[in-house]
Amino acid sequence: xxxxxxxxxxxxxxxxxxxxxxxxxxxxxxxxxxxxxxxxxxxxxxxxxxxxxxxxxxxxxxxxxxxxxxxxxxxxxxxxxxxxxxxxxxxxxxxxxxxxxxxxxxxxxxxxxxxxxxxxxxxxxxxxxxxxxxxxxxxxxxxxxxxxxxxxxxxxxxxxxxxxxxxxxxxxxxxxxxxxxxxxxxxxxxxxxxxxxxxxxxxxxxxxxxxxxxxxxxxxxxxxxxxxxxxxxxxxxxxxxxxxxxxxxxxxxxxxxxxxxxxxxxxxxxxxxxxxxxxxxxxxxxxxxxxxxxxxxxxxxxxxxxxxxxxxxxxxxxxxxxxxxxxxxxxxxxxxxxxxxxxxxxxxxxxxxxxxxxxxxxxxxxxxxxxxxxxxxxxxxxxxxxxxxxxxxxxxxxxxxxxxxxxxxxxxxxxxxxxxxxxxxxxxxxxxxxxxxxxxxxxxxxxx
Ligand code: PLZ
Numbered sequence: 001x002x003x004x005x006x007x008x009x010x011x012x013x014x015x016x017x018x019x020x021x022x023x024x025x026x027x028x029x030x031x032x033x034x035x036x037x038x039x040x041x042x043x044x045x046x047x048x049x050x051x052x053x054x055x056x057x058x059x060x061x062x063x064x065x066x067x068x069x070x071x072x073x074x075x076x077x078x079x080x081x082x083x084x085x086x087x088x089x090x091x092x093x094x095x096x097x098x099x100x101x102x103x104x105x106x107x108x109x110x111x112x113x114x115x116x117x118x119x120x121x122x123x124x125x126x127x128x129x130x131x132x133x134x135x136x137x138x139x140x141x142x143x144x145x146x147x148x149x150x151x152x153x154x155x156x157x158x159x160x161x162x163x164x165x166x167x168x169x170x171x172x173x174x175x176x177x178x179x180x181x182x183x184x185x186x187x188x189x190x191x192x193x194x195x196x197x198x199x200x201x202x203x204x205x206x207x208x209x210x211x212x213x214x215x216x217x218x219x220x221x222x223x224x225x226x227x228x229x230x231x232x233x234x235x236x237x238x239x240x241x242x243x244x245x246x247x248x249x250x251x252x253x254x255x256x257x258x259x260x261x262x263x264x265x266x267x268x269x270x271x272x273x274x275x276x277x278x279x280x281x282x283x284x285x286x287x288x289x290x291x292x293x294x295x296x297x298x299x300x301x302x303x304x305x306x307x308x309x310x311x312x313x314x315x316x317x318x319x320x321x322x323x324x325x326x327x328x329x330x331x332x333x334x335x336x337x338x339x340x341x342x343x344x345x346x347x348x349x350x351x352x353x354x355x356x357x358x359x360x361x362x363x364x365x366x367x368x369x370x371x372x373x374x375x376x377x378x379x380x381x382x383x384x385x386x387x388x389x390x391x392x393x394x395x396x397x398x399x400x401x402x403x404x405x406x407x408x409x410x411x412x413x414x415x416x417x418x419x420x421x422x423x424x425x426x427x428x429x430x431x432x433x434x435x436x437x438x439x440x441x442x443x444x445x446x447x448x
Contacts, residue, residue: 007102013055015430017408017437024048025063046071046412047405054081057429057437061409064395067405068437071412072426075235075267075379077293078336078345080428085111085335086297093331101328102131104322109330116337117305120276123285128311131303131325134290135266136164138302139229141319142288143168145304146227146260149313154224156216158195160237160416163264172229175416191220195234196242198384199372200390205245213253222257232278235267238415239381239422241374244282251284252366260310262288266302267379270294271340271427274350274377281376297336301329345427349377352434356380356423359438367445381422383415392417396448403444409437 024032028049035045049061058083061069072078093109102110114129121127131136143155147254155172156164165171165179171186173179180186194201203211216225232247234240254261263286272294279286285379288306293302302313309334324397339345348416356374362384371385386396397419404411414420421441425434 013053013058013060014066015056015058015059015433016066017068017433017440018064019408020065021063021108022092023065023406023408025061025065027062029130031062046401047242047410055083055428056080057426059221059431065408068409068424068433068440070423070437070441071410072424073298074293074412075272075424076293076382078270078272078297078341078378078427079297080426082334083297083339083428084338086299086332089331089335090299090328091426093328097327099323100134102325107327107330109334110325113301113303113330113333113337113338114305116334117289117291117303118339118391121289121291121305122279122283125285126308127305128308129303129305130311131301131317131330133291133300133320133323133326133329134164136166136169137303137321137324138266138290138304139163139172139262139264140163140168142168142229142262142264142290142304142306143227144319145288145306145311145314145336146262146297147432148315148318149154149310150226150260152224152226152258153189153224154191154220156191156193156220156228157187158193158212158234160197160234160240161229162234162236163231166262167234185448191216193228195240196246197235198243199374203243205243206249208243208250209243209246209253222259225257227257227260228254228260229262229264231266231268232281232284233268233273233376233379236380236414237309238383238417238420239375241376241377245282246367247279247282251286254287260287260306262290264290266290266292270336270347271346272379272424273299273375273378274346276340276346278376285387290364294340295336296329296333297339299326299329299332301333302324346377348427349379351364351431352378352425352429353380353432356438359442360362363442363445369393369445375422378423378425378427381414383418384419384421390417394418397421399448400441403448404441407440407444409435409440411441 118127157172171190292302368387372383
């Protein structure tokens with residue numbers, strides 16, 4: 001492994017793309033053979049290589065190939081991998097104590113994470129937070145709290161939504177394959193409303209909101225509806241940015257009808273979209289914000305943060321879990337959150353976003369297969385289509401992603417139709433590395 005010093009953070013890894021073996025190399029191939037005989041085959045991997053180190057904007061594999069990271073482990077390592085402040089905080093905590101269970105013997109870092117979330121999430125009302133382990137677990141708890149507070153049961157989620165893989169969150173998630181197929185029966189009282197998808201529906205935000213609200217009023221009725229849950233920019237569903245006005249109209253309707261508005265900011269949170277939270281862009285104030293992923297620099301932690309009267313409405317002992325707000329994850333979160341704020345990583349996300357958008361906008365002028373370029377900050381995607389018909393081209397999308405992987409760039413795909421290439425680089429990536437990564441993607445697209 002090539003070690004150099006770098007100011008970017010993370011292990012002192014050379015910030016370079018470097019391919020020294022076939023991809024996958026022999027060590028990765030041997031590990032993949034072991035994986036195939038030891039790990040359930042349903043647990044897939046995007047990359048054919050195994051990691052040994054990561055930091056700044058690279059992931060180094062076990063054969064010493066160095067990949068430009070345009071995925072951040074699905075929007076998790078916003079502060080970079082093994083970011084120095086996170087490493088230091090976790091090392092101190094692991095030596096002090098690893099677990100007491102917050103429900104048995106509480107500790108201050110959990111409280112401090114809650115205080116930070118209450119301060120940083122949109123709105124200056126009185127707030128409370130509760131901590132969990134995964135995004136899906138936090139979503140489940142947001143729904144529990146909303147039902148408990150309103151005394152109502154129905155929940156509305158949207159087309160293209162992704163909220164997790166547990167039973168309740170599978171019901172909320174839209175896409176059948178691979179997330180739901182064969183795993184039913186699903187939780188009841190979950191309803192799906194039409195999303196705003198400007199590239200495909202051509203509706204303005206208020207028009208799309210009117211369509212959704214009409215469906216909700218006619219098919220469910222506000223009197224039965226506990227909550228609306230929505231990703232302010234949809235992640236797995238295809239980085240769909242709703243038309244301006246869609247979110248504010250829904251929030252206004254929810255507030256007028258005693259319906260809890262839950263923003264699932266698991267993928268969009270923590271500076272990713274160029275604001276600390278994506279809800280800020282149109283100034284919406286959700287009743288509950290769900291966070292995870294970027295919150296703790298790679299350690300498993302999630303949270304719900306919301307109006308005090310809503311979160312305090314649940315009976316004593318009604319929320320919890322053995323590991324929720326584990327001390328290592330809380331120490332990591334405090335370091336990560338400080339880094340987002342002090343290093344102004346939201347500004348870094350905006351810079352990354354304009355670089356990506358500029359490159360693909362230029363390419364789109366001569367390449368009509370790039371149907372749409374969308375997203376905000378360091379959460380940008382291109383939708384690949386058949387020119388002329390705009391039909392999704394998932395096969396081409398898959399070929400481009402595979403070619404990038406072989407050339408030393410980690411890119412992820414997403415979308416209901418599997419035809420979206422998404423960019424989620426660590427906010428610690430250097431401008432040079434980002435440019436080189438995009439060069440590889442554009443060349444792969446040209447040649448595909
Ligand atoms: N809500 C908006 O993006 C997780 C899932 C990848 P967990 N997204 C990546 C996969 O194939 O499993 C996600 C999300 C939004 C909730 C979740 C769920 O978060 O931490 O994976 O449970």
